[in-house]
Amino acid sequence: MNLKLFLTRFAAQRLALIGAILVILMFMVSAAAGRLAPYDPNHPEPRNRLSPPSSGHILGTDALGRDVLSRLIWGSQVSLKVGFVAVGLTTTIGLLLGTAAGYYGGMVDDLIMIFCDLMLCFPSMFLILAVIAMLEPSIWNVMIVIGLTSWMGVARLVRAEFITLKNQDFTLAARALGASDLRLILYHLLPNALAPVLVSATLGVAGAILLESSLSFLGLGVQPPTATWGVMLADGKDYIDRAWWLSFYPGLAILITVLSYNLVGEGLRDALDPRN
């Protein structure tokens, strides 16, 4: 599909377009965090603790007197990083295993699919927490663990695409011309299987951001004082009866971010679907 056609079809969906604009905005905010944030995110003002939103601190201050807006802005960097690194890992593993299973079939396929099904038997939160319990909680460990425990969907997708593609005429033609396995996979099969992977990766970013914030909220993800949305919510939890702004805004930020990626993902799905 050419780019122009794709863009027209994507832009025709109002919700997807709104999502895309929000995603771009968020990229800009986290890139310019240093300039946009009115205060240092970790600078406490002991005399200005738990002050409600006002003209000085637009979104109020937390229990240590740190500016909530500045922490939100810096927190967006963590979310973006986690989302993209974790999904990069998920997609890489999923592509490798899915390709191997779908292209070679037989024993390789059986083994990979059994492994995949077994991993799917575990409630993902249980598996993730069990691994995290053994490691030091840190942003890198969170990204790696999310990546290692959520590749199954991508692997199944890629496998299914490969199985339908590998017996079609164009594959046979390429093989008849003497293309090697690697060439066949990289130049003929993979490009045709990328559309659903792109959709699932976009939705995956949303999922990873949500997961990171849950882990940080539970105290098992990124550690304080780093400003992340999950950590901010965990901090705000104890003041829920007195200072609603500590919990409300970080949660809203997560909601909007996850929503935007989901909207873009759904938009991509519809725009890339050849049946439409």
Added chain:
Amino acid sequence: MLKYTFKRILMMAPTLLGITLISFVVIHLAPGEPTGAITDLNPNVSLETKERLRTLYGLDKSIYEQYYNWLTKVVRLDFGHSFASDRRPVIDKIWEKLPVTLILNVASLAIILIISIPIGLISAVRAGGLFDRLTTVLFFIGFAAPSFWLALLAMRYFGVELNLLPISGLTSLNYSELGRGGKIIDLVRHLLMPLIISTLGGFASLSRYMRSNMLEIIRQDYLTTARAKGLPECTVIIRHALPNALIPVITILGLSVPTLIGGSIIVESIYALPGLGQLFYMAVMGRDYPMIMGSLVIGAILTLLGNLLADLGYAWADPRLRDTAFK
């Protein structure tokens, strides 16, 4: 029916073995030793004691031997004793907490079904209408909202501001003094908020699924036939289209079991409910290895059981399968 059920259960055996293998590998591949949680931070532990503990837990043996020994116990549901200060058997603690998690999850599955089927149905029949567009937007939002955030907001609004519902625990302080009716009301009041929160994420996806199912079926020829016979639209939808749209929902219900069980970690720890999720969270925080491995295996077994029930339900509901499966 019996034969099919039996076959399906037999097929679970290798999966169970795989589950124990993954649970074991996950814990043993990670750096650090299981006994470290007891010995590392305690200055009074001598090297000798460390060695003795290692022997006691079999850590001086090869990894294969360790797995074999662990497995022979797990088959009898013996997961060893918890590292927590009570040192009780892991399985006893799990049995004790399981009912709360099961009640919570079964009830939220029921609520999800009751709400999402009619919503999905109406949005499909009036696809593109105001109701359809409104619910679509609402579901996207519901799907993206972090459950722990909604839980906090609900606590603040219903618990603190309106003072309508209790914000944590399973029972009130005066629970033992209440009559039977009072006890039930007290339990329901405590479970209401956690239930609503754990339902919100689930019914968004199920209604969307129900909607696309219905849309697919509404286009089919046999519905045109039904209409051509002069049946009222209502009968066409409820009697002819709905049952066929419901069958695949059974599979989705089975698939949502692990998400629900995983989600109970967050809901239970926020609302301080004594369930499996909270137990597991405490185990993770305390690096209680036997407890972690035990809960991991039990969590996976619950998922398997959910899938089994879904498969049996599917085979029972789908006439094409019923004939072959239940001969």
